[in-house]
Amino acid sequence: MSLNRLFRLISIALLMLFLALAVSLVWIEWNIYQSSTNTVPALKRFRLGLVAMEQVSAERGPANAFMGARDDERAVLYQRLQAARAASDAALADLRAALEKDSAQRNSGILEKVRIVQQTLGPARAAVDHVGQQAQGQRSHLYIVSAVNGMMDVIPMLVRITGELVGTVDLADPDLRDGLAGVRATASLREYAGQVGSRFTAPLITHNTLNPDEVIEIGRLYGRIELLRSLLGAQLAAYSSQPQFAQGLANLDKQYFDNGFQFIDYLLQVGLKSGDYGITPAELAARYVPQMKAILDLRDIILDDLMARAERRNLQARNFLVLVIGLTIVACLFFQLLMYMIRKRVVSPLVTATDLVVGLADGKLGQEIPAARYDDEIGGMMRALRVLKERILERNSLAREREALISQLQTSSNTDFLTGLLNRRAFFSYGEQQMGVAQRYRRNLSVVLFDIDHFKRINDSHGHLSGDAVLRGVAQIAAQLLRKVDVLARYGGEEFIVLLQETDIGKAEAVAQKLRVALEQKEFDVDGGQRIKISASFGVAALSEGHSLEQLIKLADTALYVAKERGRNRVEVSV
Template sequence: MRLTRLFGVAGAVLALLVCGMLGRLLWGEWQHYSATDSGRHTLRLMRHSMVAAEKLSSERGPVNGVLGDRAPADPARREGLLRARAATDQALAELQQALAGGARTSVLAPLYEALRAARLTVDRLAALPPAERTPERLTAAVDAMFGLVPLALDTVTGYTRASEDIYPRIARILMKVRFAVELREYAGRLGSALTVPLARRQPLTEADRRQLQFLRGRIEQLRQLIKMPSSDADHDPRVLAAVARMDMVYFGPGQQLVAGVEQASREGQGYDMDTAQFARRYVPSMAPILALRDVLLEQAQEQARQDYDAARRELMLALLIGAAILLSLALLLLIVRRRVAVPLLHATAAAVRLGNGDYTLDTLAHRGADRADEIGDMLRALSTLRANSMERQRLEQERGHLIEELRVSADTDYLTGILNRRAFTAAGNQRLRGACGRNEALAVILFDIDHFKSVNDSYGHDAGDQVLIRIAGVVRTLLRDGEIVARYGGEEFVVMPSHCGMDSARALAERLREAIAGEPLTLADGHILRVTASFGVAVAHGPYAALDDLFHAADLALYRAKSGGRNRVEVQA
């Protein structure tokens, strides 16, 4: 073939390729534009799902009130339960309407079935005399209501992930929205955990206390995850105000109300409220959590609107660029072999996706893997590289998880959950070096439990373990962020305050001593055990301070405290 004809053919082929590429680009931009528009609807669905979960959780308050009431239930409380159920039904109806029928509404079928069963269980139990409402029956009814919220949250999770796929930039905001939804649910579970004791007018069992401790831990974990800075949205005044309101209301009076019930149980006092009265005081304290969720959702919707506007601008720009390329194509003549160019373009795009971590290459691999030329070799190599990359990524993730688990296990005391001696020594040396570099004083408070051996001898090692766990919890509640506490060995504990001189360290030791002495422990057999502790305080200052010398001085002070009568604080001589 003559070169001119070859050039003409090559130009025509190139024109077709460029037009195809432009069409693909414009189609992709159009799909992105359409996806951002539908994504806003997805966010609205997610909001409806969260509201439905909220109403299901809120319904538990009136349920607890009716279950703890006489039979037949007080008409006002029964009316409150009916209003709560009507609000739940309305939220679910709005969610179903937002789904616009079709196959997607089938996800609500298990929720409706479980809701009917749970309400029937509650109604049957409320109709029984209070004496027949056994703890097992009450627990079963409460658990049935608990099981409803995860079903609703499953739809929340699905819509949240869909929104994150469409709007990657708001993934962190949506993650905190999920945290807020979970925090509201666990806060509701914390209140519902007191339903059986309040309804039966009986003290909290050890299982109840463990459950409350677990729920508090999860609530605090979610609180810290919400407050942890992860995006520019965390500095928005609306978010900061909503977080502050949540801290002031729920983590203030709300948590104090639960603590008051626990305190009354520990002291053997009667409860001054029933389940309905508790719900009326506790449920409003959770409202700021929902307000925070709504603020975060508003930010996500604002970001979605911005992404939608950006997608529209990008589509217009793509149209202009496409027109410019087509106009410029008339001036270009390239010699391209059709058998190489098209597959090579596809292979290049596949390699780029693989380099970016996108391993969805199955279709491409099957399209040309049977070719007996270099292109076929390339596609087969890409498929092999994809498989190897996925396996390496999986192994690296597993390795990271194992390293993290080993690190946490090595640094934590298995019984009390605080630092062990090894971890404390490492942290203490690091803090001592920093204090010496800044020419600051560093204090150590060493204390152990008085007559701890007699506790083990008299009540058993389980009681001794309870004492250690309780004292660790008391100390942690009194320490500020940045202050270190560890179990140094046996019944001996060590505290390292931050930026603390002798007077402040001694004052802190006194507070710890008073808190330990004033916090009785109710054993499983009903005995109330009071323990005390003796404290030794030492302070190091200067560039040549050593942690061993500081511990030795604190140990001598502790020895003087124990020799002087115990349950006292002594400082280094």
């Protein structure tokens, strides 16, 4: 697999992996944001549930007051009762509207429970009205207790409603659990505090002592109230150390437990002994109900804090989500840029460099080496490739020069500088080869050795340069007359030698004669514009079996000597 392809595959795999991680991270943050977005509306619905429960509880005060009304105050107290009923109806309607607005709650059982509360309130209120309409002395203990219980019986349904609503908040953000438990504790505390007051309604109206059931019930409520107070302290300590909670608890202790609860305690003592309470239910409500405000204040402190926390967490979750998305996009872009840079600055140049090196190894020296664009390792490699190419080019050119020199040297070492003919050394080299062939195949081979006559005189009379010109002229004439296969060489100063292949002594003599005549007839230009004539003497010898080249030349030389002796300008054959 090519490096480029491998890199592309790795890039895609890494990008996929990165995207999968990024998407899961964004998905997690999105879910946190979504659930934190649900927290605030869920808290609002929970608060509406609590308010509805509080209003229905609070309705018991005016109801009890109305049931204990004197004839002269009946109308006023009934008016107050109607106002309280309108307030609880409005709170229930608000809760219902909020639940209907939310698609998740619309089809849940909570709406149905609210409807049941609304339905149940009708008969309970009718029972209260019935007692309140009766003449003062006619109101029986049993009816009053039944009417009071009827109003209380609505509350467990509302407790379940708030319980379910708090569950939705808890689901959305479990970190708010301690605060929510604190809120529920205040709601229950408010309810039990109200109930303990309501337990005195019947005895107050009938001026009776408390019967055993009422004593037991009040005792049970005492226990619950005390328990809730200690639970509230523990939960708030776990929830927050902010001073407003400690302050709220202190107010609760001072207002409710020091004042309200003390008052109930006093009524209990009276109820156990004489039944001579000295107050009406309306007066009880007027004195007792305001003391419970501290419970509701504490509830609102916690609820406000929960709401603020939920909003803060929602904002944080949104900001974090935006940050994660932003960072993911930036990281994605950075990753792409990184991959692009690596491909552009490392992989592609490496592939190019590999092709170039392979090309150089194949001798493709015409290929262009790209210029180094960056001062990095790849740039260094490109520069090194350029140097490599230049070195190869230099080496090739040197090799060519060397070959030319070698061939030049070879030529010059075999050639006579003045005449351009083969020199004596080259003649022997060629001559030995020809001898070998001739002797092996028993072929004829002859040698003609000739020397210019009185050459010294030419030098002496016309100068050395003229002598050189004559030598060049003789060489030229001999070369023209001889065959290509004949080996002509300058043997010494003014002495020339010819090796004739496939030539017997007779034919060799004829060749010598032809040369002699040609030289005799030629006029040579010498210094001073003169033309001179020359002659040459020839010695001819043919190869016999067992002769060496030196012996053959020696025979020709002897014949030449004879020719000189016999008057020059003649051909003598070795015998």
